Amino acid sequence: GDSVTQTEGPVTLSEGTSLTVNCSYETKQYPTLFWYVQYPGEGPQLLFKVPKANEKGSNRGFEATYNKEATSFHLQKASVQESDSAVYYCALAIYGGSGNKLIFGTGTLLSVKP
């Protein structure tokens, strides 16, 4: 069936270091992939989406390339800041019937220390 697996958390980094959050997916459909971010006390919000294989999505210094052969969509940032502390979710869109659904990974809690 359709599924998403991502890096188990939590992850603690110092400011200025690099981040990688691993995400892999499984589906028989042609996938559209997303990264969502959830700041403390808020609902998840879209970070970016990538609808096509081998294309890169990016926002706020975060980026991810959708690798169809490896079925992976890892989130990366070269230099994290304290304000990046949040939970990051990888998600896969499933289409069918009258609309669509999103399947989310388990989330990765990132804490960035000054």
Next chain:
Amino acid sequence: EAAVTQSPRNKVAVTGGKVTLSCNQTNNHNNMYWYRQDTGHGLRLIHYSYGAGSTEKGDIPDGYKASRPSQENFSLILELATPSQTSVYFCASGGLGQDTQYFGPGTRLLVL
């Protein structure tokens, strides 16, 4: 101005009681969704709707009902609340044919 709002933001309920969580969206979106968020499970889909009067079962619908009386409103109903339903619940909306979803701020539910 917030486009997806939820009420109440916090709720304490007793086991066996009825709980109704409400969601309102001003995005004029056809699709609305209810999720619960638990550590180790991420966001799991409970019920969703593709328009007023319709509801569909998500991945974990047992113990929950949903109601979509209008384009703007989508409710999640726990007829007989249990402690296992203690969680944070999120509502989201999405446009017809669109895959991006927009989330509300969440409702924290504690069932004693």
